[in-house]
Amino acid sequence: MRVYAxxxxxxxxxxxDRILGVIVVFALLMIVASLWLASISLGQQGxxxxxxxxxxxxxxxxxxxxxxxxxxxHKEVDKRTVYIIFSKPVGRVQFIFxxxxxxxxxxxxxxxxxxxxxxxxxxxxSKSPTPLILAAxxxxxxxxxxxxxxxxxxxxxxxxILASVLGITLFVAGQLSHHALALTNLGHSAILKxxxxxxxVIIPNLNAVDIKPAVVGEGSPDWPLxxxxxxxxxxxxxxxxxxxxxxxxxxxx
Amino acid sequence: xxGHSSAQPRHSSAQPRRLPxxxxxxxxxxxAALICLAAVIAFQISRPATSAGNPRVFVPAPRFYExxxxxxxxxxxxxxxxxxxxxxxxxxxGDHRLDSLPAMLTLVxxxxxxxxxxxxxxxxxxxxxxxxxVAYTLLQRGQRANPxxxxxxFQLGFLVYMYGEGKTKDQVAAHWFTVAADLPxxxxxxxxxxxxxxxxxxxxxxxxxxxxxxxxxxxxxxMQKAAAALNSLLPQAKQARMQAVAALKPIFSPARFNDLxxxxxxxxx
Numbered sequence: 333m334r335v336y337a338x339x340x341x342x343x344x345x346x347x348x349d350r351i352l353g354v355i356v357v358f359a360l361l362m363i364v365a366s367l368w369l370a371s372i373s374l375g376q377q378g379x380x381x382x383x384x385x386x387x388x389x390x391x392x393x394x395x396x397x398x399x400x401x402x403x404x405x406h407k408e409v410d411k412r413t414v415y416i417i418f419s420k421p422v423g424r425v426q427f428i429f430x431x432x433x434x435x436x437x438x439x440x441x442x443x444x445x446x447x448x449x450x451x452x453x454x455x456x457x458s459k460s461p462t463p464l465i466l467a468a469x470x471x472x473x474x475x476x477x478x479x480x481x482x483x484x485x486x487x488x489x490x491x492x493i494l495a496s497v498l499g500i501t502l503f504v505a506g507q508l509s510h511h512a513l514a515l516t517n518l519g520h521s522a523i524l525k526x527x528x529x530x531x532x533v534i535i536p537n538l539n540a541v542d543i544k545p546a547v548v549g550e551g552s553p554d555w556p557l558x559x560x561x562x563x564x565x566x567x568x569x570x571x572x573x574x575x576x577x578x579x580x581x582x583x584x585x
Numbered sequence: 586x587x588g589h590s591s592a593q594p595r596h597s598s599a600q601p602r603r604l605p606x607x608x609x610x611x612x613x614x615x616x617a618a619l620i621c622l623a624a625v626i627a628f629q630i631s632r633p634a635t636s637a638g639n640p641r642v643f644v645p646a647p648r649f650y651e652x653x654x655x656x657x658x659x660x661x662x663x664x665x666x667x668x669x670x671x672x673x674x675x676x677x678x679g680d681h682r683l684d685s686l687p688a689m690l691t692l693v694x695x696x697x698x699x700x701x702x703x704x705x706x707x708x709x710x711x712x713x714x715x716x717x718x719v720a721y722t723l724l725q726r727g728q729r730a731n732p733x734x735x736x737x738x739f740q741l742g743f744l745v746y747m748y749g750e751g752k753t754k755d756q757v758a759a760h761w762f763t764v765a766a767d768l769p770x771x772x773x774x775x776x777x778x779x780x781x782x783x784x785x786x787x788x789x790x791x792x793x794x795x796x797x798x799x800x801x802x803x804x805x806x807x808m809q810k811a812a813a814a815l816n817s818l819l820p821q822a823k824q825a826r827m828q829a830v831a832a833l834k835p836i837f838s839p840a841r842f843n844d845l846x847x848x849x850x851x852x853x854x
Contacts, residue, residue: 369667372667372670372671373663373666373667373670374670374702374706375702376663376666376702379663379700380663380667383659383660383663384660384663387657387660507654507656507657508653508654510655511652538656539654539655539656542655542656544656544657544659544660545655545656545658545659545697548659548663548697548700549699549700550658550659550697550698550699550700551699
């Protein structure tokens with residue numbers, strides 16, 4: 333119940349944020365702008381709309397996730413509202429998880445809005461619906477949940493700006509984590525191989541659940557495998573939040 | 586009240602003195618902004634129309650992006666696709682130099698092998714770039730990646746028929762048209778084209794089978810054309826013709842076979 337109250341409050345607080353509104357409007361404008369790109373694509377309107385639309389959803393979702401998550405805990409500390417919260421019987425773990433759930437709800441609203449808008453815009457352009465757009469948006473949401481959890485963790489040990497920068501860096505690294513795996517096969521040094529494995533394990537493999545290429549006809553999604561990787565990403569998020577709670581519980585106010 | 590009334594004249598008398606200062610502070614920046622805006626617009630408008638850019642554009646090797654992120658591979662392909670169209674439009678009517686077009690289209694089709702349009706675009710754009718062989722290679726790669734698409738083998742046949750050289754040209758073109766003719770979604774003229782070219786390339790037996798299939802599957806017009814073609818391809822001697830037609834029987838339904846017999850043996854009656 334206490335977790336629900338903090339989560340609800342976080343949701344209301346973040347959804348009212350003017351920056352969030354600006355980002356969402358900008359994202360919708362970007363999706364509409366892809367109509368213009370479509371017009372210079374030699375009859376490939378549908379493909380351009382889907383591809384650039386999903387990139388816009390992913391990019392603006394990342395901006396919302398990282399910048400809001402990085403300031404989530406700091407704001408409570410700066411405003412000193414954290415004293416009021418901890419004067420009640422609320423644990424640090426509950427606090428971190430509630431903050432995460434509140435932002436996850438906000439992010440769900442933002443991505444659902446953008447995904448549904450893109451789905452109907454594409455339907456209007458392509459003359460046929462592509463339900464995979466909605467599935468791809470859902471999986472982008474899953475990727476962003478991991479980034480939110482990691483950014484919250486980073487924000488407990490660093491400043492808001494540094495946490496934001498590191499959050500974005502982790503998203504990029506998550507798209508490239510297969511390189512770390514490739515590094516494990518290179519060279520003969522056991523130490524280097526070990527380090528490569530550690531890097532590969534630490535960086536979330538966001539690529540694994542990305543079905544953007546399948547939306548434009550490049551292959552078809554392997555759903556059982558995606559379901560397994562989704563479980564991995566959720567476990568990754570919980571782990572990051574537990575770590576964040578542990579770090580946060582060691583702080584003194 | 587008295588204070589107010591005494592302050593009022595002081596305020597109104599101070600207004601004319603403060604106004605120039607206020608104008609300086611508020612109007613001058615606005616004026617400066619307007620002048621800068623006018624200068625920017627005037628400069629942009631007065632710029633000469635841009636000539637075609639450098640025909641040699643840096644295009645990274647496909648491997649560079651393949652190694653990047655699989656999630657964004659198609660988005661990168663789409664960006665280069667838009668770039669290739671702009672590049673083609675810019676140079677084809679200008680300096681006629683399309684040096685980087687093969688690399689661009691190779692990059693697009695490597696990053697997004699199921700994207701059909703660039704393969705088809707390459708079949709005419711690379712002719713303009715005097716690179717028919719690259720177009721042929723790209724189309725072949727596309728056909729291998731998309732074996733259920735009829736447009737790619739059809740375009741391959743067309744490319745060979747139009748720009749190919751050598752004695753086997755018609756046979757190779759006929760081969761691609763035959764491949765296209767067997768695929769779903771192809772227009773009805775494709776098998777006729779294939780059959781025509783097979784006969785032209787000297788593959789009479791293959792051409793007869795192809796025309797027989799057209800006769801079985803086609804509409805009234807296709808049947809008339811197929812009957813005319815079979816009439817000229819089949820042996821003219823009655824006995825030999827009967828044997829050749831009997832060999833085709835498994836292709837037909839009984840009704841169509843009877844129609845064909847009537848059409849082919851009319852003059853022997």
